[in-house]
Amino acid sequence: MADRVGIVAVAQTKFDQKREEHLTETLVHVTKDVMGQTGLEFKDDGTGIDSTVVASQDYFGGPGGIHMHYAYTVGAYRRPDERVEEDGAFAVAYGAMQILSGHHDVVLVVGHIKESVCSKNQVENLGLDHIYGRKIGLDFVAAAGMQAMRYQHKYGITPEQCAKVVVKNRTNGKNNPLVMYANGITVEDVLKSEMVADPIRVQEAKPVPVDGAVAMILACEDKAKKLTNKPVWITGMGMCYDHHELGYRDLADCDSLVSAAQMAYKMAGIKEPAKELNLAEVSDHYAYQELLWSEGLGLCGKGEGGKLIDKGTTSMGGELPVNPSGGLLCGVPLIVAGMQRVAECVLQLRGEAGGRQVSGAKTALAHGVEGPAGQLHCVITLEK
Amino acid sequence: MTDKAVKPVVIEADSISTFQVTVGATGTKFLVEIRDNKRIMGIKCSSCGKVYVPPRSHCPTCCVKMSEWVELSGKGTLTTYTVVRYKEPYQPKEPPIIYGVIQLDGADTGIYGILGEVEPDKVKIGMRFEPVFKDEREGSLLDIDHFRPSS
Numbered sequence: 348m349a350d351r352v353g354i355v356a357v358a359q360t361k362f363d364q365k366r367e368e369h370l371t372e373t374l375v376h377v378t379k380d381v382m383g384q385t386g387l388e389f390k391d392d393g394t395g396i397d398s399t400v401v402a403s404q405d406y407f408g409g410p411g412g413i414h415m416h417y418a419y420t421v422g423a424y425r426r427p428d429e430r431v432e433e434d435g436a437f438a439v440a441y442g443a444m445q446i447l448s449g450h451h452d453v454v455l456v457v458g459h460i461k462e463s464v465c466s467k468n469q470v471e472n473l474g475l476d477h478i479y480g481r482k483i484g485l486d487f488v489a490a491a492g493m494q495a496m497r498y499q500h501k502y503g504i505t506p507e508q509c510a511k512v513v514v515k516n517r518t519n520g521k522n523n524p525l526v527m528y529a530n531g532i533t534v535e536d537v538l539k540s541e542m543v544a545d546p547i548r549v550q551e552a553k554p555v556p557v558d559g560a561v562a563m564i565l566a567c568e569d570k571a572k573k574l575t576n577k578p579v580w581i582t583g584m585g586m587c588y589d590h591h592e593l594g595y596r597d598l599a600d601c602d603s604l605v606s607a608a609q610m611a612y613k614m615a616g617i618k619e620p621a622k623e624l625n626l627a628e629v630s631d632h633y634a635y636q637e638l639l640w641s642e643g644l645g646l647c648g649k650g651e652g653g654k655l656i657d658k659g660t661t662s663m664g665g666e667l668p669v670n671p672s673g674g675l676l677c678g679v680p681l682i683v684a685g686m687q688r689v690a691e692c693v694l695q696l697r698g699e700a701g702g703r704q705v706s707g708a709k710t711a712l713a714h715g716v717e718g719p720a721g722q723l724h725c726v727i728t729l730e731k
Numbered sequence: 732m733t734d735k736a737v738k739p740v741v742i743e744a745d746s747i748s749t750f751q752v753t754v755g756a757t758g759t760k761f762l763v764e765i766r767d768n769k770r771i772m773g774i775k776c777s778s779c780g781k782v783y784v785p786p787r788s789h790c791p792t793c794c795v796k797m798s799e800w801v802e803l804s805g806k807g808t809l810t811t812y813t814v815v816r817y818k819e820p821y822q823p824k825e826p827p828i829i830y831g832v833i834q835l836d837g838a839d840t841g842i843y844g845i846l847g848e849v850e851p852d853k854v855k856i857g858m859r860f861e862p863v864f865k866d867e868r869e870g871s872l873l874d875i876d877h878f879r880p881s882s
């Protein structure tokens with residue numbers, strides 16, 4: 348078994364609408380980037396990249412068959428190539444497991460999505476069960492609306508507190524040249540914006556459509572140290588699925604995230620995440636989620652997500668900045684989202700995050716989520 | 732080759748298959764009771780005692796085969812809701828649509844329902860609702876046309 352897994356290279360595209368670019372071009376771009384950073388090639392003899400793990404979503408392939416493209420495009424066919432039809436953070440974890448098991452030494456992980464090829468809502472309607480949820484016309488926006496309503500009701504979280512998340516993240520995003528939706532929006536602007544699925548307003552939802560990709564190379568400890576002088580180590584990983592039936596869960600409590608986080612913290616030896624972590628990149632598909640997921644991650648107590656944003660703890664300069672990159676509210680594709688959280692943590696721990704750098708960052712947490720109202724979560728902790 | 736802009740070719744791709752999916756014996760019993768008797772049935776786990784609506788063949792917690800059906804009055808309490816303001820082709824009604832999760836009396840879980848006969852801004856978590864069935868029923872959750880406020 349390998350000792351530790353290090354991330355030795357990361358690459359991200361700009362996150363925008365790539366209607367005129369075939370996804371293979373996007374894939375070549377990020378893959379060549381990480382191969383160039385490390386000098387690695389696809390090899391069968393243990394001297395290069397041993398395997399690939401690709402996260403995407405079949406329906407965003409126009410439609411179906413999206414996973415056919417990767418290996419042949421980048422010259423990696425006739426080799427181990429795993430596909431992940433989930434958030435990209437899971438792909439990072441599966442890649443790390445390939446190394447921890449001793450099966451491979453060097454794994455290239457990619458996440459890619461073109462939201463602009465289809466209707467995200469129509470695809471996400473298919474993400475509900477086909478007997479009840481799909482039949483009645485639910486989708487992930489409606490599921491999020493019901494979760495936000497329950498969360499606000501149960502814990503007294505206010506619309507203003509949710510709007511503050513948008514303001515914080517859209518301000519942070521101004522320091523991230525890869526995102527398109529950073530701006531100087533105010534709490535008042537958010538609360539005046541159009542209602543989409545009560546209590547969620549359009550400015551509180553991740554902008555759609557956004558296209559893009561992320562790639563990274565993971566390596567076992569001894570190879571990681573040779574490949575870069577700034578490896579970032581994966582210290583903990585946890586994942587957990589909840590029941591897909593929304594009525595079987597209390598949507599105000601993200602029990603599956605609590606379990607995923609505890610699994611990661613146990614592996615990393617983290618006892619007090621709020622004190623031991625220097626920053627977190629959390630999947631804020633909707634503004635309320637940053638608050639709710641912060642609770643699930645143990646960055647604050649249950650029902651205290653609102654206080655966390657009020658106190659400024661999670662702002663740049665606060666004790667534990669959350670989403671220095673601007674998060675998904677600045678426009679990042681689904682699926683890519685969780686992997687991009689990992690990539691941003693890597694840049695932070697390498698001290699290469701530019702204007703969004705959290706000074707002196709030594710430990711970080713990345714979080715990915717998929718499914719209606721946060722059904723499944725993946726938590727990855729990292730250190731330099 | 733010149734740099735003169737050529738409009739990229741965009742092809743239209745479609746999903747061409749429709750699907751015939753069985754709802755299984757438990758789902759069939761549940762939907763037939765709604766269709767033929769306007770009754771909402773729950774199913775009880777003999778191990779943990781929980782009553783599930785919509786029903787499953789096996790308890791999601793204990794993985795025990797469940798066979799004890801429980802007839803419910805249909806009345807219940809709203810645990811959460813949202814008002815969907817946008818239009819999509821898969822929606823069964825015109826927006827705004829009030830979607831809710833209702834925990835029926837005697838059940839331990841909530842069921843999806845479309846709320847009606849109430850204005851969106853009058854809906855509150857904790858309100859009581861009861862089902863209104865369609866006249867023409869086909870064996871689907873949509874045979875419950877909507878849930879309306881009740882005592």
Ligand SMILES: [Zn+2]
Nearest residue numbers: 776779790793
């Ligand atoms: Zn049971």
